Amino acid sequence: MRIPNHLGVIPDGNRRWAVRNGMTKEKGYDSGLDPGLRVFKLCEEVGIKELTFYGFTMDNTKRPRVQRLAFTKACVDAVKLLSKENAELLVIGNTESKMFPEELMPYTKERKRFGKGGIKVNFLVNYDWKWDVGNLINGNGNPKSPMEYIKSKDISRVDLIIRWGGRCRLSGFLPLQAVYSDFFIVEDLWPDFKEEHFHEALAWYDKQDITLGG
Amino acid sequence: MRIPNHLGVIPDGNRRWAVRNGMTKEKGYDSGLDPGLRVFKLCEEVGIKELTFYGFTMDNTKRPRVQRLAFTKACVDAVKLLSKENAELLVIGNTESKMFPEELMPYTKERKRFGKGGIKVNFLVNYDWKWDVGNLINGNGNPKSPMEYIKSKDISRVDLIIRWGGRCRLSGFLPLQAVYSDFFIVEDLWPDFKEEHFHEALAWYDKQDITLGG
Numbered sequence: 001m002r003i004p005n006h007l008g009v010i011p012d013g014n015r016r017w018a019v020r021n022g023m024t025k026e027k028g029y030d031s032g033l034d035p036g037l038r039v040f041k042l043c044e045e046v047g048i049k050e051l052t053f054y055g056f057t058m059d060n061t062k063r064p065r066v067q068r069l070a071f072t073k074a075c076v077d078a079v080k081l082l083s084k085e086n087a088e089l090l091v092i093g094n095t096e097s098k099m100f101p102e103e104l105m106p107y108t109k110e111r112k113r114f115g116k117g118g119i120k121v122n123f124l125v126n127y128d129w130k131w132d133v134g135n136l137i138n139g140n141g142n143p144k145s146p147m148e149y150i151k152s153k154d155i156s157r158v159d160l161i162i163r164w165g166g167r168c169r170l171s172g173f174l175p176l177q178a179v180y181s182d183f184f185i186v187e188d189l190w191p192d193f194k195e196e197h198f199h200e201a202l203a204w205y206d207k208q209d210i211t212l213g214g
Numbered sequence: 215m216r217i218p219n220h221l222g223v224i225p226d227g228n229r230r231w232a233v234r235n236g237m238t239k240e241k242g243y244d245s246g247l248d249p250g251l252r253v254f255k256l257c258e259e260v261g262i263k264e265l266t267f268y269g270f271t272m273d274n275t276k277r278p279r280v281q282r283l284a285f286t287k288a289c290v291d292a293v294k295l296l297s298k299e300n301a302e303l304l305v306i307g308n309t310e311s312k313m314f315p316e317e318l319m320p321y322t323k324e325r326k327r328f329g330k331g332g333i334k335v336n337f338l339v340n341y342d343w344k345w346d347v348g349n350l351i352n353g354n355g356n357p358k359s360p361m362e363y364i365k366s367k368d369i370s371r372v373d374l375i376i377r378w379g380g381r382c383r384l385s386g387f388l389p390l391q392a393v394y395s396d397f398f399i400v401e402d403l404w405p406d407f408k409e410e411h412f413h414e415a416l417a418w419y420d421k422q423d424i425t426l427g428g
Contacts, residue, residue, distance in 0.1 A: 059427040129393050133347065133360045146347045168382070168397045172427050175389040179343050183382045183397065213273040213386045 001206050004159035006050040008181065009039055010173055013165030013189030015067070020189075026070035028191060033074060035193030037081050042198045043119055044086075050120040050156060053078070054173050058128035061099040068099070075125050076103045086115035092152050093126035100126040111154070122155045129172040150176060157181075159210075162201045164190040182208050215420050218373035220264040222395065223253060224387055227379030227403030229281070234403075240284035242405060247288060249407030251295050256412045257333055258300075264334040264370060267292070268387050272342040275313040282313070289339050290317045300329035306366050307340035314340040325368070336369045343386040364390060371395075373424075376415045378404040396422050 011032050018028030036053060043051050055075045061068050082089060091107040093100060104125055106112065111120065132151045147153060152174060158181045161173065166187045170178055184201040188194065225246050232242030250267060257265050269289045275282050296303060305321040307314060318339055320326065325334065346365045361367060366388060372395045375387065380401045384392055398415040402408065 057427055062428060129390075130360055133390065146344055167422065168399075169395055170393055171425075172393045175393050176343075176347065179384055179386045179389050181383055185382075208381065211385075213271055214276060 001202065003046055003048060003202065004205055005048070006052070006156055006158050006160075007043060007048050008052045008054070008158040008161035008173060008178065009036075010054045010161060010163035010165075010171065011035065011190040012163060012167060012171075014071075014191060016165065017189040017191040024066075026064075026067045029070045029074035030077075031191035033077055033081060035190055036078050037085075038193065038195065039198060040082065040085065040087070040119070040121070042195065046202065048119065050122070052122040052124065052155060052158065052174065054171075055093070055123050055125040055127070057124075057172060058094060058097065058099065058126055058131065059172070061097075061126065072099075072101050075123065076101050079104060079107065079123065082121060083114050086118040087121045088113050088117050088119070089121045089123065090154055091123045091125050092132075092155060093124060094128060094131050095126070097126060122152075124174070127172075129175050132174070133176065147176060152177070160184065160201065160205045162186060162197070164188060164193065164197070180212050215416065216424075217260050217262060217416065218419055219262070220266070220370055220372050220374075221257060221262050222266045222268070222372040222375035222387060222392065223250075224268045224375060224377035224379075224385065225250065225404040226377060226381060226385075228285075228405060230379065231403040231405040238280075240278075240281045243284045243288035244291075245405035247291055247295060249404055250292050251299075252407065252409065253412060254296065254299065254301070254333070254335070256409065260416065262333065264336070266336040266338065266369060266372065266388065268385075269307070269337050269339040269341070271338075271386060272308060272311065272313065272340055272345065273386070275311075275340065286313075286315050289337070290315050293318060293321065293337065296335060297328050300332040301335045302327050302331050302333070303335050303337065304368055305337045305339050306346075306369060307338060308342060308345050309340070311340060336366075338366075338387070341366075341386075343389050346388070347390065361390060366391070374398065374415065374419045376400060376411070378402060378407065378411070394426050 014028030015025040056071050088111045090111040091104045158177045161181045162184045164186045168185050186197045228242030229239040270285050302325045304325040305318045372391045375395045376398045378400045400411045
C-alpha cells in the first residue's frame with residue numbers, strides 16, 4: 001500500500017458536536033484532544049513521516065472570547081500530550097499577535113524533539129494564509145520557487161488531507177503546500193473520530209494516481 | 215437558492231474518456247468543447263457572474279507533443295465558440311513561453327467583450343501556480359493583501375469549484391483564490407458531462423455554510 005509521506009488533518013466540527021450533545025459550543029474542543037493523539041499514533045504505526053494539524057487561524061480568533069480561550073487551551077494541551085511521545089514539533093503561526101499562546105513560543109523558532117524524535121509534527125496555531133504567503137518576495141527576478149519565501153517554508157508538500165466534519169474545502173490550510181493534495185472528507189465530526197476513518201482515507205489514497213500536475 | 219458568484223471548472227478526464235472509448239488519448243479533448251459551452255449557458259441561466267475554466271498548465275505541456283497540440287487546439291476552439299456568445303473573456307497564463315497559443319494573445323492584456331458582454335469568463339491557458347504567485351512582493355513591508363500582487367489578480371475569489379473525473383484535488387488551480395472554495399466532485403469524466411452534474415453541484419453548494427474562514 002502506498003502511504004502518504006505527509007498527512008494534513010483538518011479537525012472540523014467541534015462546535016457542532018458540542019451543540020448536538022447538548023453543550024455550549026466551546027465545550028467541544030476538549031473532546032478533540034484524544035482524536036489528535038490517536039491520529040498521531042496511527043501515523044506512527046503506518047509510517048507517515050510528516051503530520052500537519054490545523055489548530056486555529058487568525059480569523060478564528062474573532063469568534064466569542066469563551067470559544068477563543070477554549071480552542072487556544074486545547075492547542076496548548078495537545079502539545080503537552082505530544083511532548084510525551086516521540087516526535088519533532090514545529091508550531092507555525094503569527095507569534096506577533098496577542099492571540100498566540102505564550103506556552104507554544106518555544107516551538108516556533110526551530111523544530112523541537114520530543115522523546116526519541118520521529119514524525120515531524122507541524123501545528124498551525126494563529127495561522128493565516130495571507131500572513132503565510134505575504135512574505136513572498138520576487139528578489140532579483142525569478143526565485144527558484146515561491147516555496148522558499150513563505151513563512152511555512154519548513155512544511156513540505158502535503159500528499160493527503162483528511163478533513164472531518166463533512167465540508168469539502170481547505171479553509172485557508174497551507175494553500176501552496178496543498179496545490180496537489182488529495183482531499184478525503186469524513187462526514188463524522190472530529191470528536192466522533194474512529195480509527196476506520198483513518199484507514200478508509202489511506203485505502204482511498206492508495207487508489208489515486210499521483211501526477212503532481214503532470 | 216444561493217448561487218455562487220464565481221464558479222471554477224476543472225474539466226478532467228478527457229484522456230481517460232478517449233481510452234475508454236477506444237481512441238488514443240489526444241482524441242478526448244475535442245469532446246470537451248461542447249460541455250464547456252453548455253456549462254457557460256447554464257451559468258448564464260442561473261445568474262453566475264464569473265466563470266473560470268482550467269485550460270492547461272505549463273506542466274501539462276511536458277506531455278507527448280500530439281496531446282499538447284490537441285489540448286492547445288481545443289483551447290483556441292473554445293474561445294472561438296465563446297466569441298459568439300455574450301461574455302467578457304480574460305485569458306491568464308504564461309505568454310512568454312512558446313507553449314502559449316498565439317491566437318489567444320489578444321485576450322491576455324485586458325478583459326475582452328463578446329456580443330453584449332455578460333459573464334466574466336477566465337480561461338487558464340499555459341497557467342502555473344508557481345508562475346502565478348511568484349510575482350508576490352513584500353514591497354514596503356506589509357502589502358494590504360497578497361492578492362494584489364499575483365499575476366491572476368483580476369480573477370476574484372472562487373466560491374464553488376466543480377471538478378469532473380473523480381479526483382478530489384486542486385491540481386494547482388488558482389491556489390489563493392481557492393482557499394475558501396467549496397469543491398464538488400463529479401465522478402463522470404468531462405466529455406460525459408450532463409446538465410444534472412451542474413444542478414447537483416449547485417444544490418449541494420446551497421446547503422454549505424459560508425464562513426470564509428471565520
